[in-house]
Structure formats: structure tokens, C-alpha cells
Amino acid sequence: MNVPAAPAPSRIETLAFLALLAGGCSIAFAPIFVRLSDAGPVASAFWRTAIATPILWAWALREGPARTPASFGPLAGAGLFFACDLGVWHWSITYTSVANSTLLANLAPIFVTLAGWVLWRQQVTRTFLVGMAAAIAGMFILVGPHFAVGGTRLAGDALGALTAVFYAGYMLSIKSARDAGASTARLMAWSTTITALALLPVALLSPQPFVPQGASGWTVLVALALVTQVLGQGLIAYAFAHLPASLSSVSLLIQPVMAALFAWALFGEAIGPVQFVGGAVVLAGIWLAKRGS
Numbered sequence: 427m428n429v430p431a432a433p434a435p436s437r438i439e440t441l442a443f444l445a446l447l448a449g450g451c452s453i454a455f456a457p458i459f460v461r462l463s464d465a466g467p468v469a470s471a472f473w474r475t476a477i478a479t480p481i482l483w484a485w486a487l488r489e490g491p492a493r494t495p496a497s498f499g500p501l502a503g504a505g506l507f508f509a510c511d512l513g514v515w516h517w518s519i520t521y522t523s524v525a526n527s528t529l530l531a532n533l534a535p536i537f538v539t540l541a542g543w544v545l546w547r548q549q550v551t552r553t554f555l556v557g558m559a560a561a562i563a564g565m566f567i568l569v570g571p572h573f574a575v576g577g578t579r580l581a582g583d584a585l586g587a588l589t590a591v592f593y594a595g596y597m598l599s600i601k602s603a604r605d606a607g608a609s610t611a612r613l614m615a616w617s618t619t620i621t622a623l624a625l626l627p628v629a630l631l632s633p634q635p636f637v638p639q640g641a642s643g644w645t646v647l648v649a650l651a652l653v654t655q656v657l658g659q660g661l662i663a664y665a666f667a668h669l670p671a672s673l674s675s676v677s678l679l680i681q682p683v684m685a686a687l688f689a690w691a692l693f694g695e696a697i698g699p700v701q702f703v704g705g706a707v708v709l710a711g712i713w714l715a716k717r718g719s
Contacts, residue, residue, distance in 0.1 A: 466634020505620025
């Protein structure tokens with residue numbers, strides 16, 4: 427008896443998957459820019475969204491007059507979850523290594539998959555679960571030798587793990603908004619605006635510099651906004667309309683691989699054969715998850 431072959435992915439799904447990977451590579455620059463910024467970590471998160479907001483609204487307004495979408499609940503959730511995600515994650519980056527903070531923040535697929543199963547009874551295949559487990563195991567191989575015990579490094583690692591919970595909430599919210607019919611432009615404009623408003627009072631009250639010290643500081647923040655928020659998150663929001671949330675969250679594990687490579691090239695953070703093996707395992711896990719979706 428011949429077993430029918432699995433249907434080939436549509437062109438739009440393939441484009442969405444490639445956009446997702448490109449978005450993951452773009453947001454991998456975020457910890458690099460935060461390290462280079464002379465503003466405080468929460469201030470950097472605020473400026474990332476504040477600078478991106480008018481650009482995103484200009485994009486959204488090209489679609490027609492501004493109006494509150496029917497999916498405003500998920501949009502508000504996306505903005506608030508992303509504010510918590512950025513605020514906590516940017517503090518994590520200042521206390522621990524780029525690789526550690528990025529790894530722990532990207533444990534979100536566990537929470538996304540569990541939420542999909544518990545809340546919406548979404549079924550996942552065994553191949554997908556093996557791929558997710560392999561990708562997460564690969565991340566631990568990637569940064570395992572650099573995990574610190576105690577002190578501020580441990581605090582930074584704990585904040586990175588907390589970030590994963592908020593990141594999962596953000597991904598589930600943008601998936602809900604896209605499923606409710608919100609366009610990529612309006613999703614990004616509304617959620618980024620809400621994130622900036624939520625981060626502003628926290629940034630002002632934080633005992634860290636709020637305004638960069640000179641032109642070079644502003645250049646870093648503009649790059650942070652354009653590369654990670656407008657381009658990176660925009661590509662991710664587009665992809666979430668066409669792919670399952672569980673697959674999307676696992677595929678974004680390409681981010682810690684790229685962040686580790688960027689940190690090695692720019693900051694000299696150690697990376698050797700073991701880390702390259704870990705990166706290869708992450709990529710193999712993403713491939714398996716894609717096959718099993």
C-alpha cells in the first residue's frame with residue numbers, strides 16, 4: 427500500500443518561513459546594540475520602540491485612515507508583553523553574557539507550545555517535539571561553558587529566563603492579532619506604540635542614563651530601532667500570519683546562534699568547536715520542527 431506523500435508547502439508558507447528566519451537574524455543584533463548604547467538598558471528599550479513608532483505609523487497609514495482594529499485586545503496584549511520582554515531582557519544583557527541572555531530569552535517555544543496545547547488543544551507531531559527538543563539542547567551546548575554561578579551573572583540569567591515567559595506571551599498575542607485580521611503594518615504600529623508608552627515611565631524612573639550622550643549614541647539607538655524593531659519584528663509579524671505559532675517560536679531559535687556569532691566577532695566572547703556543534707544542532711532542530719509541522 428502506497429503512503430501518500432506529505433503535501434508540499436505553498437509558496438506563501440515558504441516565503442513566510444524565510445521571512446521568519448530573516449527576522450530572527452535581524453533581532454539577533456538587539457543585544458549587540460544594547461551593549462554599544464550609552465543609554466540605560468530600559469531607556470534603550472524605550473528608544474527602540476519610540477523611534478520606530480512614527481515609521482511604523484507612516485507604513486500603516488498608507489493602508490488607509492487610522493482606526494482602532496477589532497483585534498485591539500491581542501494588540502494591547504502584544505504591546506504590554508513586549509514592554510515586559512524588552513525591559514527585563516535589556517537588564518539581563520547588562521548582567522550576563524549576550525549568549526546567555528539570548529539563549530534564556532529564547533526558551534519561549536516551550537511556553538508557546540504548552541499554551542497552544544493547554545488553551546487551544548493544538549496537537550503537535552512527534553517529529554516537531556523532537557526538533558524542538560534538539561534545538562533547545564543545541565542552545566545549551568552553544569552557551570553551556572559560559573554559564574556563571576552566583577553574583578550578578580546568575581541574576582542576569584534569571585532575568586533572561588523570565589524574559590522567555592513574556593516573549594511567549596508576545597508571540598501568542600501577535601499570532602492572535604494576525605488570525606483576527608490585523609495587518610502586519612497595523613499590528614506593528616499599535617503594539618509598538620503601546621510598548622513605548624508602557625516603557626516610558628519605567629525608563630524615566632530607572633537609575634540609568636535616559637538620553638544618549640552624543641551623535642554616536644543616537645546612531646546606535648536608530649540602528650536598534652530600524653534593524654530589530656521595524657525590520658526584524660516586522661518580518662516576524664508577517665510570518666506569524668502564515669505559520670503555526672509553535673513552529674514560528676522554534677524557528678526563532680536561530681537568534682541565539684546568530685547573536686553568539688555576532689558577539690564573538692564584535693566583543694570577543696569565546697566561541698569554539700563545542701559552540702559550533704551547538705549551533706549546528708539548533709539549526710538541525712529547526713529543520714526537524716519544520717518537517718514536523
